[in-house]
Amino acid sequence: MRRKQVKWKHIWIHVCLAAAGIIVAFPFLWMLTNSIKTKDEIWQMPPKLMPKAAQWVNYQDALADGMFYKYMWNSSYTAVITTAIVLVNSALFAYALVNIKFYGKKILVIIITLTYIMPVAATYIPSYIIVSKLGLMNTHLGYILSSSVSIFNIFFFWTTFSQINDSILDAARVDGAGHWTIFTRIVSPMSVSSYVTLGILSFIGNYNNYLWPSLIIKDKEKYFVSMGLRTFFSSDGAYGMQWGAIMAACCVIIFPLLILFFFGQKWIIKGITNDAAVKE
Template structure:
């Protein structure tokens, strides 16, 4: 009888792993099919009776990397994503520090108002934001793409939860030693809440890299297209490319690979940051 709990544990663990494995396979299959199809000919992609290519067409990738606009779209996305992340980190850290540690009337009300905007559907803000950028002359420009995403309400909320966990004794000791606000933020707060900063940076980068709707509304020039817009242009406005499905699959694979590499190298940090955030919240 004493082996029954262990048997139940093994069965339960096996069921859980089976379910998770099935879910992983179901989730990863579209990307796997895209990657395999990128090595096929056009006819093999359209055929439904074969999964693997008869002869791998590696020239599809050379065509995408050296004879298509996809590298330009990738460079645009990387430039905009990195710029947005830098601005968001600075703005969110300064604002969060102010409403968390500085003594000011109405700071809690201000923080609640900012969080309230997180409840507003993003589509509702498109028209007023478009009009503001139009009056500032920032439509169809890198400046409009970057500045319109300069603040993240989610980032403020995430950093606020992390900042709230910093011991008050540490803050008082730093003030007694003569440290100013900027030194406290950069020398104490940021190192102590590094997992939350890393999580914020990674999620912000991925969100900006994958953005499609808002960039499509404020940019028209093909040379400014981000990778999501670029794939659409590549599919529907690329002449013969619209029917060359193997090249389309290769383009999709190339655009996804940077995110896969980023996630593979940082997933532990993302999980740590979200776990710390959940415990402190």
């Protein structure tokens, strides 16, 4: 009887997970099928999942002028640079908070905590003023520098580094290792999954970012993918409201992210569960 209860429990868990997976994946499937439909088929009632004939010309229309390749390049390279900077400074900051004693440490932790609970939009005005004063408006460098700090990443690394057994670090100090050696040869290798997890999440966040870059970047040649996609909906956009081309552009934009997530999902799970950290 007990085995049957356990079996049914596992079945219900898998059914619920499958249902949740379908709910999450359906918008992507709907976007994919709409990208090969005509405009009339998209607005057809009742709606149909698959088109009568695949309209691959929608992809040709979306990529015809080559601007989306430019937008994807702008988003990709700025996201890579920003992610690299954020990972390094966040890890160093978190290591200092965990393993270095210094005056005013508690006050600094309080300030970081208060900053973390603030909405991101609250920082846009002071950030805008700073970028403007530095003469970096309408530049990718201005975006990279203004996005090179992440309080979330600091907290994540802080949690990971705190779980590493102190005896390992004490043994390294007895052997004469300094903070830099401990950080690069012990702490960082033991936290690889956290680096990969935050790297993927940071890249995706910067790649998809819209509001902040739209405030400081005005030149169309410097647009990111989210800003370029927005031009599809504007009155002077090249495609107006051609929903097939819009859906095709969306598919092209998210394809690199899906590949990245597919290969990095194992590391994301490890990083979130802190499996890589040594706790004993």
